[in-house]
Amino acid sequence: MSALRQELLEKWLENLPAHEFDLQTLAPASSDASFRRYFRVLDRRSGHTRVVMDAPPDKEDVRPFLMVGKLLRDGGVRAPQVLAEQVEQGFLLLEDFGNTTMLAALRTADAAADPLYRAALQDLVTMQANVxxxxxxxxxAEKLQTEMDLFDTWYVGKHFQSELTDQEKNWLITIKRTLVDSALSEAQVFVHRDYHSRNLMVTGVEGGKPQLGMLDFQDAVQGPLSYDLVSILRDAYVEWPEDMTVDWAIRYWEQAKKAGLSIPHDASEFYRQFDFMGLQRHLKILGIFARLYHRDGKSQYLNDLPLVLAYVRSVASRYIAFKPLLLVLDRLENKAVKVGYTF
Known part of the structure; x- marks a missing residue:
């Protein structure tokens, strides 16, 4: 944070009438892949810490965060309360959900995985049914396509310093069209777009069940039912055995049907949509992570590329329509192509 921006932030906090902040406690809380930064500060009057969002107005707009947060809270989903706002300067004062992300809780104890995922899936159904x-x-279709094109530009072009052949371009055009058609054929609901373990906060336990709060929702859209399910179950930051993922996916499917969501009654068709949506999302993420490294200098995202690539390969290997994608990846990675025959 620049000295000038910090001065603006501190002056704003000092002049908020309902609060009395100890500015000596102002310290970084977290950051994300955007230009937003978050700080934690003690409010002497309430005795609680608060979170301050710093969103430079020339880079970020806080209004979508405010609008979507209200939609979520109105729909019965826990998004942080906004305690004060200065939209023109890009400052928000927010309820503090604490330091424990779902990802941190999962890494602390694997035994916590099932109750945490059940809570996340229940919240997801609530969000889709009510928000x-x-x-x-x-x-x-244009947005879905543009996202996948990041794979061509940043993962193939920048990360591997390679160009797609004409044949590979045609393969990818067909694959992307298939994925877009599948996404648009699904029921269209509220989509968080980053519903994963780094954006869910463990805020406590009630009745033996973990309680979660939701962050980073400002890019929400109206889109495919399976998108957020893929985000949480095929998370770019944590991996689970396939049988566990399938079990959680089927639990979600059953809850979604009970909630009246328009979801395929055939489990195999539901899981096909889930797979196809995952492939769209993970092609996009390969491009985004490559861009975060090569353009923005955020090298930590390189560590997450192998898991995302493994998701892509897993789905591509299950469907004949996506086999050409494996050939593209094999060429990029200079892997020997194994020829097999199916009778």
Missing amino acids: RVDGLPAYS
């Missing part, structure tokens, strides 16, 4: 999509942009 309105008023004013949200559609997850359009």
Whole structure:
């Protein structure tokens, strides 16, 4: 944070009438892949810490965060309360959900995985069934396509310093069209877009069940039902055995049907949509992680590429339509292509 921006932030905090902050406690809380930064500060009057969002107005707009947060809270989902705002300067004062992300809780004890995922899936069904999509942009065919094109530009072009052949381009055009068509054929609901273990906070336990709070929702759209399910179950930051993922996915499917969501009654069709949506998302993520490294200098995202690539390969190997993608990846990685025959 620049000295000038910190001075603006501190002056704003000092002038908030309902609070009395100890500015000596102001310290970084977290950051994300955008230009937003978060700070934690003690409010002497309440005795609680608060979180301050710093979103430079020339880089970020806090209004989507405010709008989507209200939609979530109105729909019965726990998003942080906004205690004060200065939209023009890009400052928000927020309820503090604490330091424990779902990811941190999972890494502390694997035994916590099942109750945490059950809580996350229940919250997901609640969100999809109850949160309105008023004013949200559609997850359009153009947007889905543009996201996948990041794979070509950043993962293939920048990360591997390679160009796709004409044949490979044609393969990818067909694959991407298939993925877009599948996504648009699903029920269109509220989509968080980053519903994963780094954006869910463990805020406590009630009745023996973990309670979760939701962050980083400002890019929400109206889009495919399976998108957020893929985000949480095929998380770019943590991996689980396939049988556990399938079990959680089927639990979600059963809950979604009970909640009246428009979901395929055939489990195999539901899981196909889940796979196809995952492939769209992970092609995008390969491009985004490569861009975060090569353009923004955020090298930590390179550590997460292998898991995302493993997800891509796993789905591509299950469906004949996506086998050409494996050939592209094999060439990029200079792997020997094994020829097999199926009778």
